[in-house]
Amino acid sequence: MGFWEWTKRFFGPDKDEIYVTQKAIEQSNKLNIERFGIVMAINFIANAVSKCEFKTFLNGKEVKGDEYYLWNIEPNLNESSTQFSQRLISNLLFYGEALVIDVNGQLLVADSFNQVEYAVVENYFTDVSVKTMNFSRTFKMSEVMYFRLNDTNIRTLLTDLVNGYEELNNMAEGKYKRSGGRKGIVHLNKPANGDKEFQKKVDDLFKNQFKEYFEAENAVIHLYSGMEYAEQQDTSAKKSTSEITDIQNITKEAFDRIAQAFRIPPSLLRGDIADIEKITDNFLSFCIDPLVTIIGEEATRKRYGKQAFINGSYIKVDTTCIRHIDIFNISEAFDKLIASGGYSIDDLRIKAGDTPLNTDWSKRHWITKNYQDVNTIEGGDK
Structure with a gap:
């Protein structure tokens, strides 16, 4: 030439x-908006879910036993509960599905797997791998926890x-x-x-x-x-x-679309702090709650089963832990919750991130004399 x-x-x-x-x-070095925005959104959600508490109930009463420890402290020998839940949510959001297997009492998030689906009989999973371990066996649907979003691939x-x-x-x-x-x-x-x-x-x-x-x-x-x-x-x-403004505006517009796809308020993903309480409520209601509902339902049906659930045994993911609580800002609300008998002192101390007193009186439910039985009031008017 x-x-x-x-x-x-x-x-x-x-x-x-x-x-x-x-x-x-x-x-070279072009900005990859898609990859950066999606990873940011997924990490944002995963970090929020990792702060949740997995409450375990047995016969209608909240208990803290082996199952509670497994979900909230140590699901397996190599991960904390925070690391485990972040991996679970990241896989679920990025791939639209996630698989958790139980190996000798340890919960493991699968890195890859294949699913064979049927209409009316039990599905099963093959080629399951976790880090360097490849499982040659087949896992039935009843033996695993399989989490899946809707059929539409967000990515x-x-x-x-x-x-x-x-x-x-x-x-x-x-x-x-x-x-x-x-x-x-x-x-x-x-x-x-x-x-x-x-x-x-x-x-x-x-x-x-x-x-x-x-x-x-x-x-x-x-x-x-x-x-x-x-x-x-x-x-x-x-x-x-x-x-520079052109780049900022285009990136902002792309981030807004990504946030909407994951049901995150766009301003929250961008870091805006205006009306943060309302935005956080929106985030919890439309993004976090549906996700933890999927996790709670699948964990309950696989870890407890139908009969145990009917008897009041289940797992509930508490999202109230995500919010930062300033006890001085909510002191009046705390007083009202105690005075109405809705919560004990220890209940509210736990929600505020403090340690419970574990005394007889702190575990009781109190109510002020201002509250009366409606039947008593009606009887006095007759």
Whole structure:
């Protein structure tokens, strides 16, 4: 390929003057909005769920036994409950499904598996692997906890949606680079047809030497006969903030779509703190509660079963632990909850993140004299 053919391919046809800008430098390190946004959203949700308490009930009473310890402290020898729940939620959100197996009393989140599905008989799982361990056996549905979101693959839909924003962002990023890059014009006075040695020198000039010249703090460059280079006025000092604003706006729009797909209030994912209490309520109601309901139901039906559930045995995921509680801000509410008999002192101390007193009086339910039985009031009016 001759020099002029090379320049036409590289810079475009009909060029007797070439503007040497970032075009001479190979572009790389494009922002991956999709990957970054999805990972951020998933980590945000996973961290929130990991703060929840898995409450275990036996015959209608809350107990803290082996099952409670398994879900809240140590599900397996190599993970804490926080690490376990984060892996579980991350897999569930990223792949749309997650599998937990019980191996000798340890709960393990599978890294990969295959499921064979049936309509009216029990599904089973093959090729189950956890880290470096591959299980050759087949797991029946009744032997595992299988969590699944709806059939729509969120990640696939987001990929199609965010690709458009990715292209716009790349254009804005290129505009930003060009607005602050050094520019110059190379005048080509004569072609290099037939001179292969000169052609190699020119190729090296545009591909390598100009790149080093632009990147160096102080540098000179050697031009061959038939070439003239003119440095253009430095415009970096005049760079407008519009290019940065373009990138910020496109990224913000893409993040908003990702947040909506995961039912996260967009402002919460962006870190806005205005109306944080209302936003947090929205986050808990529409994002966290449906997820923990899936986990609680599957854990209950597989760890307890139908008859035990009927008798009042089940697992409930308490999301109230996600909120940060300032005891001075809610002191009046605490007083009202105790005075109405709704909670004991120890109940509220636990919810506030404090240790229970574990005394006879702190475990009791109290009620003020202002509260009376409605039948008593009706009887007094007769």
